[in-house]
Amino acid sequence: MTDLTKLTLADARDGLAKGDYTSVELTEAHLKSMDAHRNLNAYITETPEKAMEMAKASDAKRAKGEAGKMEGLPIAVKDLFCTEGVQTTAASHILEGFKPEYESTVTTNLFGNGAVMLGKANLDEFAMGSSNTSSYYGNVVNPWKDKSGKDLVPGGSSGGSAAAVAANMALAATGTDTGGSIRQPASYCGIVGLKPTYGRCSRWGIVAFASSLDQAGPMTKTVRDAAIMLGSMAGHDAKDSTSAPIGVPDFEAALTGDIRGMKIGIPKEYRVDGMPEEISKLWDDGVAMLRDAGAEVVDVTLPHTKYALGTYYIVAPAEASSNLARYDGLRYGQRVMDEGDSLDDMYMKSRAAGFGKEVQRRIMIGTYVLSAGYYDAYYNKALKVRRRIYQDFEGAFGQVDAILTPTAPSAAFAIGDNEGDPVKMYLNDVFTVPASLAGLPGLSVPTGLSSEGLPLGLQLIGKPFDEETVLRVGGVLESAANFTAKPAGQEG
Amino acid sequence: MSYILEGSTGPWEIVVGLEVHCQVISESKLFSGASTKFGNEPNSNVSLVDAAMPGMLPVVNAECVRQAVKTGLGLKAKINKESVFARKNYFYADLPQGYQISQFDKPIVGEGTIILDMPDGSTKSVGIERLHLEQDAGKSMHDQDPKYSHIDLNRSGVALMEIVSMPDIRSPEEAGAYLTKLRAIVRYLGTCDGNMNEGSMRCDANVSVRRPGEGFGTRCEIKNVNSIRFVMQAIEIEAKRQIEVIEGGGEIVQETRLYDQRLGETRSMRSKEMAHDYRYFPDPDLLPLVFDDAFVSEIEKELPELPDEKKARFMRENGLSAYDAGVLVAEKEKADYYEVVAKGRDGKLAANWVITNLFGALNKAEVGIADSPVTAENLGKLIDLISDDTISGRIAKDVFEIMIETGGDPEKIVEEKGLKQITDTGAIETAIDEVIAANPDKVEEIKGGKEKMLGWFVGQVMKATGGKANPGMVNKLLRDKILG
Numbered sequence: 001m002t003d004l005t006k007l008t009l010a011d012a013r014d015g016l017a018k019g020d021y022t023s024v025e026l027t028e029a030h031l032k033s034m035d036a037h038r039n040l041n042a043y044i045t046e047t048p049e050k051a052m053e054m055a056k057a058s059d060a061k062r063a064k065g066e067a068g069k070m071e072g073l074p075i076a077v078k079d080l081f082c083t084e085g086v087q088t089t090a091a092s093h094i095l096e097g098f099k100p101e102y103e104s105t106v107t108t109n110l111f112g113n114g115a116v117m118l119g120k121a122n123l124d125e126f127a128m129g130s131s132n133t134s135s136y137y138g139n140v141v142n143p144w145k146d147k148s149g150k151d152l153v154p155g156g157s158s159g160g161s162a163a164a165v166a167a168n169m170a171l172a173a174t175g176t177d178t179g180g181s182i183r184q185p186a187s188y189c190g191i192v193g194l195k196p197t198y199g200r201c202s203r204w205g206i207v208a209f210a211s212s213l214d215q216a217g218p219m220t221k222t223v224r225d226a227a228i229m230l231g232s233m234a235g236h237d238a239k240d241s242t243s244a245p246i247g248v249p250d251f252e253a254a255l256t257g258d259i260r261g262m263k264i265g266i267p268k269e270y271r272v273d274g275m276p277e278e279i280s281k282l283w284d285d286g287v288a289m290l291r292d293a294g295a296e297v298v299d300v301t302l303p304h305t306k307y308a309l310g311t312y313y314i315v316a317p318a319e320a321s322s323n324l325a326r327y328d329g330l331r332y333g334q335r336v337m338d339e340g341d342s343l344d345d346m347y348m349k350s351r352a353a354g355f356g357k358e359v360q361r362r363i364m365i366g367t368y369v370l371s372a373g374y375y376d377a378y379y380n381k382a383l384k385v386r387r388r389i390y391q392d393f394e395g396a397f398g399q400v401d402a403i404l405t406p407t408a409p410s411a412a413f414a415i416g417d418n419e420g421d422p423v424k425m426y427l428n429d430v431f432t433v434p435a436s437l438a439g440l441p442g443l444s445v446p447t448g449l450s451s452e453g454l455p456l457g458l459q460l461i462g463k464p465f466d467e468e469t470v471l472r473v474g475g476v477l478e479s480a481a482n483f484t485a486k487p488a489g490q491e492g
Numbered sequence: 493m494s495y496i497l498e499g500s501t502g503p504w505e506i507v508v509g510l511e512v513h514c515q516v517i518s519e520s521k522l523f524s525g526a527s528t529k530f531g532n533e534p535n536s537n538v539s540l541v542d543a544a545m546p547g548m549l550p551v552v553n554a555e556c557v558r559q560a561v562k563t564g565l566g567l568k569a570k571i572n573k574e575s576v577f578a579r580k581n582y583f584y585a586d587l588p589q590g591y592q593i594s595q596f597d598k599p600i601v602g603e604g605t606i607i608l609d610m611p612d613g614s615t616k617s618v619g620i621e622r623l624h625l626e627q628d629a630g631k632s633m634h635d636q637d638p639k640y641s642h643i644d645l646n647r648s649g650v651a652l653m654e655i656v657s658m659p660d661i662r663s664p665e666e667a668g669a670y671l672t673k674l675r676a677i678v679r680y681l682g683t684c685d686g687n688m689n690e691g692s693m694r695c696d697a698n699v700s701v702r703r704p705g706e707g708f709g710t711r712c713e714i715k716n717v718n719s720i721r722f723v724m725q726a727i728e729i730e731a732k733r734q735i736e737v738i739e740g741g742g743e744i745v746q747e748t749r750l751y752d753q754r755l756g757e758t759r760s761m762r763s764k765e766m767a768h769d770y771r772y773f774p775d776p777d778l779l780p781l782v783f784d785d786a787f788v789s790e791i792e793k794e795l796p797e798l799p800d801e802k803k804a805r806f807m808r809e810n811g812l813s814a815y816d817a818g819v820l821v822a823e824k825e826k827a828d829y830y831e832v833v834a835k836g837r838d839g840k841l842a843a844n845w846v847i848t849n850l851f852g853a854l855n856k857a858e859v860g861i862a863d864s865p866v867t868a869e870n871l872g873k874l875i876d877l878i879s880d881d882t883i884s885g886r887i888a889k890d891v892f893e894i895m896i897e898t899g900g901d902p903e904k905i906v907e908e909k910g911l912k913q914i915t916d917t918g919a920i921e922t923a924i925d926e927v928i929a930a931n932p933d934k935v936e937e938i939k940g941g942k943e944k945m946l947g948w949f950v951g952q953v954m955k956a957t958g959g960k961a962n963p964g965m966v967n968k969l970l971r972d973k974i975l976g
Contacts, residue, residue: 206547
């Protein structure tokens with residue numbers, strides 16, 4: 001019997017349909033893989049009992065001929081999605097022990113389509129980070145190793161989700177992306193990650209980081225898997241005022257493999273100073289693959305790209321500083337107070353103990369940029385630049401169908417690197433942040449290896465609500481790149 | 493009528509602007525489906541959104557938006573078809589989100605006007621700067637436990653309209669008239685019940701003083717005063733305090749103050765330096781609030797006749813004075829009552845009866861118009877009895893007294909008590925003859941030219957007939973008999 005954990009989501013779906021194996025078997029295999037890879041710390045909370053229950057129920061459902069689109073497929077859920085009765089931490093101490101009485105819309109949709117939850121995946125605290133080192137529950141280790149064999153970061157913030165998929169501890173995982181939190185870890189772990197258009201997936205029940213940017217999306221082994229999973233996550237939700245009132249297309253049907261005549265934009269501003277040679281080459285190779293597949297490659301300009309990172313690090317912390325005000329020790333989560341403490345004492349002690357350094361840093365940045373006297377210089381200006389960035393893309397999409405860029409400026413780095421320099425850490429998001437600010441769909445596809453043998457991804461950015469084109473081009477890129485490398489121990 | 497406070501160094505004028513929070517009448521809260529019912533068990537009207545659970549999102553309640561637009565139309569104000577919800581950030585135990593969703597630079601309603609009806613019958617316009625929608629906070633209770641405060645989130649998230657006036661108010665009386673009028677308007681509209689004692693209408697007053705004709709002084713904000721009377725008191729007391737400070741060589745510091753109605757003083761709550769920096773920014777969880785002209789005109793069609801229009805109509809159609817019309821329209825129930833009484837009758841006579849007799853009696857009994865023992869129909873019948881000479885005006889007053897006490901039908905009362913006016917000439921003549929016979933000296937006086945004495949005779953005859961004789965007939969017959 002094949003190793004069930006090495007299947008793609010699509011293969012497992014088809015195998016289940018044919019009766020080659022059951023959801024219980026599939027789930028058991030993944031639970032075993034989770035045991036074997038616990039050293040990676042990809043999960044904060046494993047839910048084996050719930051997984052088995054769901055798998056059994058799923059097999060029964062299938063027997064009755066009621067199989068959903070994700071029927072019986074075991075996945076990891078980023079621990080930012082509230083899951084009914086299952087601890088939801090956002091990787092923060094302040095939410096330790098918090099068990100929601102409600103299920104997020106995205107997980108409700110997934111479970112409604114038959115998906116089985118294996119556990120809650122690790123992440124950067126409140127999704128703030130690019131290395132998954134800010135989790136209160138410990139950092140995640142990338143299943144990939146460089147030549148020195150050092151432990152590497154999986155990227156972040158959806159680092160646990162990326163590592164779980166790369167190490168075959170889940171067929172797929174949910175991620176969330178605010179400035180690159182799906183795409184960058186996907187690139188670092190050699191998997192596919194799709195951040196949909198803002199509004200494609202409901203944010204209801206996802207612990208908020210930056211409301212105008214947060215978007216849930218799939219993290220999978222293949223582009224087809226991403227298409228399948230997005231179809232089961234997306235959809236209008238009246239409970240989220242920013243969710244788009246539009247239907248969900250058949251994303252898998254978009255994977256025609258035919259991109260002849262399509263126009264692919266190459267933005268010159270992404271060729272930043274000091275871009276490593278191997279990233280540059282990866283990008284050029286990608287361009288060649290798409291051209292060979294019959295696409296027309298067009299130079300486009302996105303002139304405000306250089307302001308994107310600065311803009312992001314004003315907008316996101318500003319929203320976060322307000323979104324995280326509710327963690328005050330009063331109604332749920334951790335409370336720290338001593339006899340005779342005032343309300344303010346309790347706030348300060350609970351929040352000082354409950355939030356890690358990076359979260360505190362961003363709350364302070366956000367509070368500062370919204371303060372009287374600084375609002376116009378920072379927040380208001382950032383909103384204006386954000387508008388310009390959107391207009392840049394609008395202009396480019398007048399000429400092209402999709403835009404190709406690298407996903408990240410480097411391969412995965414060693415745990416501990418960049419820790420002393422937050423700005424350097426923030427630079428990891430330089431290629432992913434513009435699409436986030438513009439609310440556009442972005443797909444990372446692994447297309448090559450670094451000189452150290454680590455995976456590198458290319459990003460496709462699409463028009464609003466045109467995930468179909470992004471997936472179609474991504475599928476072609478995936479086939480052409482034929483990226484078959486796996487982390488040690490996971491080779492097929 | 494200008495209101496001037498005399499200080500030790502000369503006259504002072506006061507400048508007041510009011511910020512009134514009106515709780516919107518709606519089934520559910522501004523951004524959640526939880527009930528707005530007043531007086532339920534603590535923390536029973538609380539949704540996941542109201543408790544600010546992680547990942548919860550606000551969804552605007554269209555009914556609250558309609559109510560705000562309706563109120564804006566009632567204030568003759570500009571309706572902003574695009575407005576923006578913003579977060580006002582501060583930490584407090586009864587504010588679960590750590591921010592209040594409000595509106596900042598783009599409110600749903602812009603500039604408007606309120607016409608004040610002053611006690612002397614004059615009117616004055618006060619500008620409305622804006623009306624915006626916002627969430628209410630929960631309630632902190634500090635008296636439930638010796639060590640801890642208790643929080644009730646039932647009110648958390650209930651929709652409020654904050655209505656901000658221009659600094660056009662110049663006296664405590666004008667402030668009182670403003671609040672009375674605003675309350676009347678929202679009650680007419682059915683957008684707020686206006687009950688200040690239940691907290692569904694709350695007022696903050698910005699008060700400053702200046703020499704007549706000079707520019708604005710530094711203002712202090714008096715927070716959360718909970719009755720019209722207290723607002724008027726607080727303004728006067730605060731103005732006097734400011735004058736004292738300035739005349740004593742001091743300076744007014746911009747600050748928030750509390751009015752203590754027991755001690756009759758205002759005192760500092762927090763200074764400008766300690767003021768919160770609310771870090772307003774557009775709420776990214778909510779799209780801008782956008783609606784079209786059709787939405788507004790639909791609401792416009794539902795508008796009832798408002799106090800100003802009603803007042804004008806009463807003056808125009810019923811010939812009432814501005815003062816009487818103003819008194820009648822101050823409360824919709826009073827105006828409705830009056831209209832029933834006045835229908836098909838003399839409007840002025842009806843107004844006199846309603847205002848002087850009915851309102852007088854109700855005030856004395858401390859009863860509201862809704863609980864009036866005299867129905868509008870019965871008061872109308874009473875007026876009919878006067879008009880068709882069944883009873884005299886004097887007897888009518890007695891009948892009215894009985895109606896107030898018993899709630900009875902005036903026709904029955906007149907019937908049962910035999911109060912019908914005597915119009916039978918013979919009966920009146922008999923009474924006159926008796927009075928004349930008993931007072932020959934007085935008859936001589938009249939004949940001698942002292943015609944004023946006739947009035948005395950009228951009184952005696954009325955007394956003799958228990959007030960039931962028709963006064964006109966008594967007069968005429970007396971004249972005929974004595975003066976021939």
